[in-house]
Amino acid sequence: MSGPRVALVDGGGTNIGSVSYALERLGATARLTSDPADILAADRVLLPGVGAAGVGMRRLRELGLDEVLHQVQAPLLGVCLGMQLLLDHTEEDGGVQGLGLISGQVRAIPAAPGLRVPHMGWNALTGLVQDPILAGIEEGERAYFVHCYAAPPGPHTVASATHGAPLSAVIRSGLRWGAQFHPERSASVGARLLRNFVVEVAR
Amino acid sequence: MTLARRIIPCLDVREGRVVKGTRFRDHRDMGDIVELATRYATEGADELVFYDITASPQGRGVDVNWVTRVARAIDIPFCVAGGIRTVDQARAVLHAGADKISVNTPATRRPELVTELAEAFGVQCVVVGVDSLRDEDGVWRIRQLTGDPDATRALSVTTLDWVRQVQEHGAGEVVLNCMGSDGVRQGYDLEQLAAVRTVCGVPLVASGGAGAPEHFVDVFRDADVDGALAATVFHSGAIPLPALKRTLADAGVEVRLTPDMAA
Numbered sequence: 290m291s292g293p294r295v296a297l298v299d300g301g302g303t304n305i306g307s308v309s310y311a312l313e314r315l316g317a318t319a320r321l322t323s324d325p326a327d328i329l330a331a332d333r334v335l336l337p338g339v340g341a342a343g344v345g346m347r348r349l350r351e352l353g354l355d356e357v358l359h360q361v362q363a364p365l366l367g368v369c370l371g372m373q374l375l376l377d378h379t380e381e382d383g384g385v386q387g388l389g390l391i392s393g394q395v396r397a398i399p400a401a402p403g404l405r406v407p408h409m410g411w412n413a414l415t416g417l418v419q420d421p422i423l424a425g426i427e428e429g430e431r432a433y434f435v436h437c438y439a440a441p442p443g444p445h446t447v448a449s450a451t452h453g454a455p456l457s458a459v460i461r462s463g464l465r466w467g468a469q470f471h472p473e474r475s476a477s478v479g480a481r482l483l484r485n486f487v488v489e490v491a492r
Numbered sequence: 493m494t495l496a497r498r499i500i501p502c503l504d505v506r507e508g509r510v511v512k513g514t515r516f517r518d519h520r521d522m523g524d525i526v527e528l529a530t531r532y533a534t535e536g537a538d539e540l541v542f543y544d545i546t547a548s549p550q551g552r553g554v555d556v557n558w559v560t561r562v563a564r565a566i567d568i569p570f571c572v573a574g575g576i577r578t579v580d581q582a583r584a585v586l587h588a589g590a591d592k593i594s595v596n597t598p599a600t601r602r603p604e605l606v607t608e609l610a611e612a613f614g615v616q617c618v619v620v621g622v623d624s625l626r627d628e629d630g631v632w633r634i635r636q637l638t639g640d641p642d643a644t645r646a647l648s649v650t651t652l653d654w655v656r657q658v659q660e661h662g663a664g665e666v667v668l669n670c671m672g673s674d675g676v677r678q679g680y681d682l683e684q685l686a687a688v689r690t691v692c693g694v695p696l697v698a699s700g701g702a703g704a705p706e707h708f709v710d711v712f713r714d715a716d717v718d719g720a721l722a723a724t725v726f727h728s729g730a731i732p733l734p735a736l737k738r739t740l741a742d743a744g745v746e747v748r749l750t751p752d753m754a755a
Contacts, residue, residue: 311567410538
C-alpha cells in the first residue's frame with residue numbers, strides 16, 4: 290500500500306488507462322493529475338501521451354504544466370508522444386516547440402519503399418547503454434512501438450531501434466527519461482522498464 | 493533485427509463473454525474474456541482483436557466494462573472492433589484502455605469518420621476493417637454489414653480503390669478480411685493480399701483462411717503482410733501459439749519469441 294506515488298500528468302492523451310493499470314500491476318499508486326502541487330509532491334512523474342504534438346503541447350501550456358514539468362526534481366519519464374514532448378522540437382503539425390527538457394529533435398519517419406508508416410509492432414532494442422532504467426533488459430529484446438515521428442539517435446540515446454533508419458527507443462538526461470515504445474503494452478520488457486523507473490532509478 | 497511480423501488472435505465478444513459461431517450464427521460460449529485474453533498474451537500473441545458482435549448489428553455502442561477488465565489484465569496491445577460509429581464512442585473505448593479502434597461498415601457509410609478519428613486520436617489508433625469478395629467479373633469489391641448474413645450488401649467500390657481511400661482519410665492500419673477464404677481453412681488469399689499490399693503503405697493485416705502453420709509462413713513471405721489474424725485455429729488449440737512462432741522463426745520470418753519459446 291505504501292508503494293511509490295506516481296503522478297500521471299493529464300495531458301489529455303488516451304492511453305492513460307493502460308499506463309495506470311501497468312503501474313498498478315507493479316504495486317505502485319498511480320494518480321492521474323493536472324494539479325501542480327500533486328505533480329511536484331510525487332515520487333515519480335510520468336508524462337504519457339497518445340495523439341498529436343500540437344494539441345498535446347497546447348494543453349500542457351494552457352494548464353501551466355510546461356512550467357511545472359521544468360520544476361520537477363523527481364525522476365520523470367515521458368512515454369511515446371510524452372517522450373517526444375520532452376525534446377526541443379518536433380516536425381509534427383507543421384512544427385511544434387517541445388518542453389526542451391532533453392535536447393534533441395523529432396522528425397517524421399521518412400517514407401521509403403517497403404517501409405510502413407506508422408511504425409507499428411514489436412521491434413528489437415539495440416545498442417543498449419548501461420542505464421538503471423534498462424536493468425535486466427537484454428540486447429535484441431522486443432518492445433511495442435506505434436508512432437509516425439521519431440527522434441534520431443543522439444548523445445542522450447541509451448537504446449535504439451531500426452525502422453528504415455535508426456531511431457531513439459529510450460533516451461536519458463539526468464533524472465529525465467523517455468521511451469518511444471509503449472512499456473505498458475510491451476509485455477515483460479515493458480514491465481521491467483516501468484519497474485526500473487519506479488523502483489531502481491535513484492532519486 | 494527489425495520489426496517483427498505480428499500474430500493476432502481475434503476474439504468474438506458477446507455480453508462480456510467470448511463466443512464462437514459458425515458463419516456468425518449459433519454462438520457457443522468459449523469462456524471468460526479476461527481468462528482467454530491472458531492466456532493468449534502469456535502464450536506469445538503479439539496483439540489481440542476483440543470484435544463486439546452484439547454491438548454492431550443491434551446498433552448499440554460497445555459496453556466498455558469488459559474493455560477495462562481486459563486492459564487491467566493484459567500487457568500487450570489490443571484493438572476493439574464493432575459498434576464504433578462516432579468519435580465519442582471511440583473515445584470511451586480508448587479511455588477504457590484499448591490501444592486501437594477498428595471501424596468497418598460505418599466507414600463505408602461515412603468515410604469522413606476515419607478522418608475524424610485520426611484527427612482526434614492520431615492515425616496510429618485508427619484501423620479500418622475491410623470485408624472483400626471477388627465478384628463474377630473477377631474484381632474484388634467490398635461488402636458492408638457482414639455481421640449479419642441476411643443484411644450483407646455488396647458495394648460498387650473496388651477493394652483496391654477503397655484501401656487507397658481509407659489511407660487518404662487517415663487509416664493507420666488496414667485489416668483485409670478475404671471473405672472467399674474465410675472459414676475454409678485452406679490458407680489466406682495470397683493473390684488478393686499481395687494485390688492490396690501494392691496500394692497499402694500503412695500496416696496490412698491478413699484475415700480469413702488460416703488452417704495450418706504453413707499458411708502463416710506463406711502469407712508473410714508471399715503477400716508481405718505485417719500481421720496475420722485468425723480465430724478458430726487458436727481457440728480450438730489446433731495451432732498453439734508458441735509452436736507457430738517457432739515454425740515462423742525456422743522459416744526465416746522475423747517474429748517475437750518470448751524467452752520460453754527460445755529453448
